[in-house]
Amino acid sequence: MNPSSHASHEELRGQPLSHNDGRADQTATLKDPVCGMTVTAQSEHQVQHSGRLFYFCSLRCKTKFRDNPKQYIVDDRAPAEPGAAPASDGAVYTCPMHPEIRQDHPGTCPKCGMTLEPVLPTLEDDDNSELRDFQRRFWWSLPLTAIVFVLAMFGHRLQWMDMRIQSWVEFALATPIVLWAGWPFFTRGWQSVIHRSPNMWTLIGLGTGAAFFYSVVATIAPQVFPASFMAMGRVAVYFEAAAVIISLTLLGQVMELKARSQTSAAIKSLLGLAPKTARRIRPDGVEENVALTQVHVGDLLRVRPGEKVPVDGVVTEGRSAIDESMLTGEPLPVSKRVGDKVIGATINSSGALVMRSEKVGSATVLAQIVQMVAQAQRSKAPMQRMADVVAGYFVVTVVAIALLTFLGWGFFGPNPSWVYGLINAVAVLIIACPCALGLATPMSIMVATGRGATQGVLFRDAAAIENLRKIDTLIIDKTGTLTEGRPTFDIAIPAPGYKADEVLLMAASLDQGSEHPLAETIVRAARDLRMVLVKPDSFESSSGIGVRGEVSGRKLALGNSTLMEQTGVSVTALKVQAEGLRAKGASVMHLAVDGQLMGLLAVSDPVKASTPEALATLKAAGIRIVMATGDGQTTAKAVGQELGIDEVYGEVKPQDKLALVERLQKEGRVVAMAGDGINDAPALAKADVGVAMGTGTDVAMNSAQVTLVKGDLRGIAIARSLSVTTVANMKQNLMFAFLYNALGVPIAAGVLYPFTGWLLSPLIAALAMSFSSASVITNALRLRS
Secondary structure (H helix, E strand, O other): OOOOHHHHOOOOOOOEOOOOOOOOOOOOOEEOOOOOOEEOOOOOEEEEEOOEEEEEOOHHHHHHHHHOHHHOOOOOOOOOOOOOOOOOOOOOEEOOOOOOOEEOOOOEOOOOOOEOEEOOOOOOOOOOHHHHHHHHHHHHHHHHHHHHHHHHHHHHHHOOOOHHHHHHHHHHHHHHHHHHHOHHHHHHHHHHHHOOOOOHHHHHHHHHHHHHHHHHHHHHOHHHOOHHHEEOOEEOOOHHHHHHHHHHHHHHHHHHHHHHHHOOHHHHHHHOOOOOEEEEEOOOOOEEEEEHHHOOOOOEEEEOOOOEOOOEEEEEEEOEEEEOHHHHOOOOOEEEOOOOEEOOOOEEOOOOEEEEEEEOHHHOHHHHHHHHHHHHHOOOOHHHHHHHHHHHHHHHHHHHHHHHHHHHHHHHOOOOHHHHHHHHHHHHHHHOOOHHHHHHHHHHHHHHHHHHHHOOEEEOOHHHHHHHOOOOEEEEOHHHHHEOOOOEEEEEEEOOOOOHHHHHHHHHHHHOOOOOHHHHHHHHHHHHOOOOOOOOOEEEEEOOOEEEEEEOOEEEEEEOHHHHHHOOOOOHHHHHHHHHHHHOOOEEEEEEEOOEEEEEEEEEOOEOOOHHHHHHHHHHOOOEEEEEOOOOHHHHHHHHHHHOOOEEEOOOOHHHHHHHHHHHHHOOOOEEEEEOOHHHHHHHHHOOEEEEEOOOOHHHHHHOOEEEOOOOOHHHHHHHHHHHHHHHHHHHHHHHHHHHHHHHHHHHHOOOHHHHOOOOOHHHHHHHHHHHHHHHHHHHHHHHO
C-alpha cells in the first residue's frame, strides 16, 4: 500500500451529474464523504443530493449522510482561513475536540475555534500553515509588544516624554498587534457568537477587546472620563495588557500546535513502514520494479533478503524468516515457507521469496491498521463528553463572573474603582479559557491509540480504552484464541463397515466449502495423501457446531455431537474412542452419511506458547477467566485443565456464548469476550469490550472494540494496562484543568485583595492560560513511553 496514493488521484466526491448518465467515471477514485474511505462509482451505496451524486463505502455511511447531509457536504466556494494552504486532493480535516466536524480544507472548528488537522496525516512535511502563520504574527509583533510593555512599566519613571504623548505612542504600537496579530482570535471569537458556541476565543476576544477599546477611548477622548480616572497627567491606558495578552496567546498557540503535531507520530510511523516499490515478475519471467500503486491482486512479486514485503499475500516459492515486529510487536522473526501468509510492510530478513499478492491498497493489513488507529483517535471518550458539557456552561459562567467582577470593583473598590474593575474582569476572562479542559481527553486518546498500535493492540474507539480497565471477567474462545488455530490432523476412525480413507475423503470433500481452521486441516490432510476430492453439490454451515451438505448424491453431516443429535444420528458406536481422544485434548468431529454414523476424525490444536503467561498475568490482575468453545466438553476440560482454567463450557453454540455474556452481565460483571471466528461475533458485539484476534475472521474484528494484531492474548494485558494508564492520564489532565480554573478565576477576580493586597495581572493570566494548554498536551505525550 502506498500511503500517499490517495493524494495522487483527483478527488471526485460529490461530482456534478453529467449530461449523459449522471455518473462519474466507473474506474475513478472517489471519497466517501462520511468516513473518507476510498470508493469507486461502482459502489452500490449512492445518494443523489442537490444535483450531485455521492458514493459511500457501506450502508451505514450512506444512512448517516441521508439523515444529515449538511454535516458532510463541504461548500467548495467557502473561503479558507487566512494564510491557509489548499488541502491536498482527498484530504479531510477534523477537529481534535469535535471529530464530527469534517471538511476538505484547513480552517478552524465552528464549535471551539481550534485549528483543524488532517484525519489521516501524510509522510510529506507537514503543511502546517496555521503554525507558520502564528509564528510570523508572533515574531513580528514581539518587538512592538516589548516596547509597549517597557513604556507602560517604566515610561513614567524615566520621563522620556509627556504621559499624554506616551499614550499616543502606545496606541500606535499596540494597534497593529491587536488588529493584525490578534485578528484570528477576534475572528474566532465572533464565529463562536454566530454559532452560539462560546469557547476560549469568546473570552480572549472579550478580554483583549475591552482593554484595547477602553484604552483607545481614553487616548482619543480622555475628557469623557471622571477625574478619578486620571493618573500621572493622563487617563490610565492598558494597551500593554491587550498587546502582551495577544503575544502570549500567539506563543501558546505555537506551543500547542507543535505539541499536537507529535500526537500523529504513531500513524506517521505506520505509514512510513510501507515500501514505495515492488519487484514484479511478468508472465514471460522478466522482473521489473513498479510503483506499489501498480501492483494488482494475483501478481507474482519477488522479495529479496533485507527488502520489505510490498503487500499482503501468500508465499509461492522459497523460505525465509519475516520480521513482523513493526506490526505485531513480536520481537522474533517468523519462519515462512510455501503456502504461508505474509503481511505487507514486514521485513524479509534472510532468504529470497516469491509471493502472490492477495490484498493491495486499502485492503492490506497495514492500511486497515492505519484507518483503525485514525478512527480511534478521532472518537470521543465518555469522559470527554462530560468535559464538553461542562466547558459549554463554563464559558457563560465565566462571562457572568467577569461582569460581576467589573461591577463589584466599580461600585465597592478603591479609586480608580472602575479601572480596577476593568482590569480584573479582563484577567478573569483570560485565565478562564477552557482550552486545557477541552484538550484534556482528546490528547490522551490520540497518544494512547498510537502507542497501542506500535504494540500490536488496536482500539476501535475511545470508549474501548476507557472501559477496558473496568473488566473483571474474560470469556475466551479456544480455537485460534487459546490455541494456535493451525490444527494438525491426527486420525480418522471408521464406524463398522467403512474404511478410514473413505471417512477422510468424504469429510474433506464436504469441508472444501468451509473456512474453519479445523476444516482446512482435514482438507489439507486429504490432499497430502493425494486423494481426489469431490466437489460438494450443496453446502450449509451450522456455525459453531459443524457443516452439512451433499457429496456424490449422499447427504453428509460433519461436526460435534450436538450436530449429530440435531440430525438424529447415534454416536454410541465410537463413543469410547471419541472420549479417549478428547481426554488428550484433541477435537473430535463425527461424520454421518445418509443419517448413519460413518466415522470420526480427530484434530489437535496446540496451545499457543504465549497463552499460559497471558492467563497468569490476567489472573494476577484479578480477572475471572471463562473458556467457552464449540469443542466437546471432554476436550474443553482437557485444555482447561492444562491451562488452569476452572470454568469451562464445551459444545456451546453462538447463541450460547451470547447468553453466557448476558448472564454474567446480569450478575453485575463487566465482561470482555475474546474470540476469532464468525461464531464469536454475537458475543463480541454484546460484551462490554470485545477483543478479536487479528489472525481471525473479518467478521470477528468488525464486531470487536479491540483487535490484537498478532492474535496473542498477552495483548489483552497490554491493552488493559494501557487503558488504566490512559484513563489516569485523562483524569490528571481534567483535574489540572479544573483545579487551575477553580484557583485562577477567584484570584483574578480579586477575592484575595482585601486580605493580602494581591491582584492577578492580565499579563500573568495570559501566560498561565497558554502554559496550561501546553502542560496538558505534554502530560498526554508521556503515554508514549
